[in-house]
Amino acid sequence: MSQYTITVIKNEQPKPKPASDQLMFGKYFTDHMFIQDYSEERGWHNPRIIPYEPISLDPAAMIFHYGQTVFEGLKAYKTKEGQIQLFRPDKNMERLNRSNDRMCIPAIDEEFAIDAIKHLVHIDHEWVPDTPGTSLYIRPFIISTEPYLGVSPSSTYQFIVILSPVGSYYKEGINPVKIAVENDYVRAVKGGTGEAKTAGNYASSLKAQVIGEQEGYAQVLWLDGVEKKYIEEVGSMNVFFKINGEVITPMLNGSILNGVTRNSVIELLNYWNIPVVERRITMQELFDSYQKGELEEAFGSGTAAVISPIGELNWDDQKMIINQGKTGEISRKLYDTLTGIQYGTEEDPFNWIIKVK
Amino acid sequence: MSQYTITVIKNEQPKPKPASDQLMFGKYFTDHMFIQDYSEERGWHNPRIIPYEPISLDPAAMIFHYGQTVFEGLKAYKTKEGQIQLFRPDKNMERLNRSNDRMCIPAIDEEFAIDAIKHLVHIDHEWVPDTPGTSLYIRPFIISTEPYLGVSPSSTYQFIVILSPVGSYYKEGINPVKIAVENDYVRAVKGGTGEAKTAGNYASSLKAQVIGEQEGYAQVLWLDGVEKKYIEEVGSMNVFFKINGEVITPMLNGSILNGVTRNSVIELLNYWNIPVVERRITMQELFDSYQKGELEEAFGSGTAAVISPIGELNWDDQKMIINQGKTGEISRKLYDTLTGIQYGTEEDPFNWIIKVK
Ligand SMILES: Cc1ncc(COP(=O)(O)O)c(C=O)c1O
Numbered sequence A, B: 001m002s003q004y005t006i007t008v009i010k011n012e013q014p015k016p017k018p019a020s021d022q023l024m025f026g027k028y029f030t031d032h033m034f035i036q037d038y039s040e041e042r043g044w045h046n047p048r049i050i051p052y053e054p055i056s057l058d059p060a061a062m063i064f065h066y067g068q069t070v071f072e073g074l075k076a077y078k079t080k081e082g083q084i085q086l087f088r089p090d091k092n093m094e095r096l097n098r099s100n101d102r103m104c105i106p107a108i109d110e111e112f113a114i115d116a117i118k119h120l121v122h123i124d125h126e127w128v129p130d131t132p133g134t135s136l137y138i139r140p141f142i143i144s145t146e147p148y149l150g151v152s153p154s155s156t157y158q159f160i161v162i163l164s165p166v167g168s169y170y171k172e173g174i175n176p177v178k179i180a181v182e183n184d185y186v187r188a189v190k191g192g193t194g195e196a197k198t199a200g201n202y203a204s205s206l207k208a209q210v211i212g213e214q215e216g217y218a219q220v221l222w223l224d225g226v227e228k229k230y231i232e233e234v235g236s237m238n239v240f241f242k243i244n245g246e247v248i249t250p251m252l253n254g255s256i257l258n259g260v261t262r263n264s265v266i267e268l269l270n271y272w273n274i275p276v277v278e279r280r281i282t283m284q285e286l287f288d289s290y291q292k293g294e295l296e297e298a299f300g301s302g303t304a305a306v307i308s309p310i311g312e313l314n315w316d317d318q319k320m321i322i323n324q325g326k327t328g329e330i331s332r333k334l335y336d337t338l339t340g341i342q343y344g345t346e347e348d349p350f351n352w353i354i355k356v357k
């Protein structure tokens, strides 16, 4: 139980809300935001919900120079009955604190942070869209704010939560994507920050992503930074392959993000008695399975798309068309079940749902 | 030649200046700053020098989430005659554009940026301290400002320059430091962003730096991220070793910063006909040379300290005391020559100095 009390200042000039069918990802923001400050003397203090407004920082604030920062991403969903609910926010707050640890940022109170998110979402509940597939994206993040150019951890921080109504990822139903295996650029390496959800990992991924898009790919598949052999993850998704009846996903090794959706997929597959293993897997092994006709499905998992079937995977000049470019059976079942739980149309056997008020 | 005109708004409330002997690194900032905006339609536009003031950004601005940003660090020095001068600013602006390229940030006009820096330094010329060893640190940086949570390059940026009067790095004369070889954490890897001066590299270095400091070390020595064998660089310095009369520095390999001081050291050594090579060197080779009594000097090179002799290097539990923990002859000569050129007491055979007005 948290001893903090959140001060609320209501926005007296609410914005017009975009139409549900015009929503995109991360373009529109709601009327309020949550902020909490950190100082060495007071720890985390002064939690408040205030009108959504610009952040004002000294130009020497460390976030602008040394990128000491972490973030999270989760969603609030509206059920047919109008109930607003979160999917496993505890997992996101646990991961936020693991990221904090790696980035030398003081830990937050996870339980309090969930309360703060619920409170904020409740205040902006009219912003949670209700057309199928839409949701309210929640972006908690922590920035280092001390105005100091020495390379060392900041002595002050702000923990901020903003909300963005987002459209359906699949406007015309779940749809397989084309992915390119990245051979030149590296996203993360053992001993680096790959397992933390921190800005630098995404900054370093931009170049490969831009080149991939120019070549017609939705995202790139990252290989390990040491041997460039082992499959790691996709741009903003973990990755799974069904080979010969068994589902395989790269094991957590310190450079891969520990996805909440990844974990949920593994739990569901276990629940359904579908064999699933976490282990190292090389591109060569994947390609060999493909050539033997044993690669049955491939898909990414992440908060944004939930499940994203991979219809085509390009490795150098070798094009792999998976499941004839169509959505596989397990991909579909996982997508339907996860979204069903999120939107309250399916049972929630794992108690993954946290209701907002 | 640049077609831009810089608008100047003078600060009518200049701050009191800290005493020269109380200066530290990067704690105090001058009365003015330079800003220029970028948009896709207008390119880089609206260059202006305005009073030093907070930056106001949408909380969804990309810099807070995906760390798309680059920076530089150089100094202005005051000569005995009161002349203010810069050291190789062209090298810093070239590097800024190389960093921009890696980070998908639009290139700046290098010549114009040098003009802008000179203009800004001139306006704040009273802030350039003149006690021996002090200088005005110049921090150009570019931040991504678009309020959008998609992972892609920003469509808007700000190029900002701030100035900070800094104290002498060596209060009691040039002084060897203790450095620990880092075996667990990795700063950068081939294919990553190590060669770019970008926030994420520094964020990822904090944890090892904090642990190193707790154990009594000034900085850590990074090894390559692939084999953890090859010497890369120190926290914010490149590194040199004198072995058997020859000076060796790790070659640029894509994960090491291409230091301006490093380049200047190499040019000076060549000029003096002291053998210097850029090549891969393993910790094992260094240690073996040490044991054979052939490791004569070790030093770091960087804008902040210029030359920082390494008196002790710790590799696992093997402690190497270099040159009896004292400043070596070449370290001293490089330090004296470089600072001599910077402060105008030595000849400048390479035309490294650019005078401000
Ligand atoms: C790099 C990366 N991998 C994987 C994921 C999937 O994680 P989650 O399922 O928690 O959304 C994400 C993002 O959200 C990500 O950014």
Ligand SMILES: Cc1ncc(COP(=O)(O)O)c(C=O)c1O
Pocket (backbone or CB within 6 Å): B073, B233, B234, B235, B236, B237, B238, B257, B258, B259, B260, B261, B262, B301, B302, B303, B304
């Ligand atoms: C990682 C790193 N290496 C090396 C250097 C030295 O470069 P320069 O000599 O240009 O200052 C710096 C810094 O300034 C740095 O940040």
